Amino acid sequence: MSVEIVRPGMFTTIQDRGRWGFQRWGVPVSGPMDAWSARLANRLVGNPDGTTLLEVTLRGPEFSLLRDGWIGVTGARFDVEIGGRQWRSPFVARALRDELVRFGNRQDGTRAYISFDGGLAITPTLGSASTHVRAGLGGVGGRALRAGDRISLGPFGVRRLEERQIDSGLPAVPKPGTGDTATLDVLAGGSDDWTTAAVSALCETTFVVSADSDRMGYRLTGGQAAWPEGRSALLSHPVALGAVQLPAGGDPILLMADRQTTGGYAQIAALTRASRSLAGQLGPGDRIAFRSTSWSDAREAHHRSEAALDALAPEVLT
């Protein structure tokens, strides 16, 4: 039993919780850009967090199931037609065998998640099904999906599900094309004078996500930031998810899911856990402002975002 891809959408990849444990050998982690929404998608169809699903970018796919099943769609808000019925994500709905599931207009956000009850059955590479296109790892042949791909579904879920459209309790994301600014909380990457000066410069500027941004990272342009002098090339060192790198020439880089394992630029700050979801919903042209926060506020924001997720759909335990 499988999913048959009729049209792949712009850039649709298979992701799970990521390929952790192999960075010492240079293997990047990957995983969903917006893990919060990916977890919601899985919970809606009765899957444990981290079950293998699809990540859609900007333009969604068309596909059908070769068995009756349930699908959950979260993240960027899309109009989705299932066998002629209209849905607006996030939702969980029944899709009958051979019914066409068709993604239409996108209201906001950049990346949507499509979960299937039982998940996608992909043989893991180095412990994970997550696709990393540049390294050719995971997913279907290490690449984005194409028309005609057939992806096996896992065994049926045993849980009773009901169709449901979610209208409240969701995080706000910038509306595409409106010039909204996304505010992301960061923790400073050090307490020395240089890092402190760099973080204040970062937080006093509004940036634009440039066109050459992808799952590896966002290059942030447009900032007239007053960066402190010095500290350009460092010895290569490990990098972190959500870290803000400052190259010698300015224009910081926000490291995302497919980031390389090490880098040579100073890491002046890193996103809080609670800010990652919104960061993962940004795309070229979106505006970002950074706000420096404290460790205790970061922790509280994380607990609030976990509580919001649990309120929408409790975690499914295996």
Add this chain to the structure above:
Amino acid sequence: MRPRISRLGEETWVVELEPSLDPQTNDRVLAMARAIDRQKLAGVLDIVPAIASLAVHVEADLIDEAALSATLEHLADVPFEEKAQRASHDVPVCYEGAHAPDLHAVAHWSGCSTSEVIARHSGIEYRVFMIGFLPGFAYLGAVDDRIAAPRRAVPRLKVPAGSVGIAGRQTGVYPLESPGGWQIVGRTPIGMFDPRREPPVRMQAGDRVRFVPIDPSEFARLAASQEEAFR
């Protein structure tokens, strides 16, 4: 110096030593990484040793911060293990023609002839200081000062897999086709990364590496026999 411990966001802990391309410092980093690994702390996702620093990536909801912090604080006391059995690798490299697009630029930069660049690059036993950037990309050092040319001003959009590059005192092999700014002085036909293997990388941090010059026909012969071997 004592290791300096800091945090980068809520889920990454960083341990730094004096930043230098120094084998003893790197030995300490590797010993520290093994010491953290031996603790088998719940919530640790990845331990990543680099040249003179390492990172521990954790799941903050699962990690016992006090236990991790205590482990990191005790790293200064980690005994300096002399790891005897380090693998050594002879890596065949063709330093000719299309395999070596930057050889002349490096020769020009250094004031050496191309054959002297090759002799200097292949005349040293290197140490693997770390694996990073791409799967199986080994950072080797230290390159002879005379040929330690800086990165290209404009990176290439596509560097073929197996390309051997110089970036200052570092040299390395691109395991996969990727964009890159290192000066490409040759190419090896042997693979550096294969996710089906355990471990998936040919070289590990701490290993020793020599480059052995081969001609284009030997390159072609090895490339054909390597098709299934390690790529």
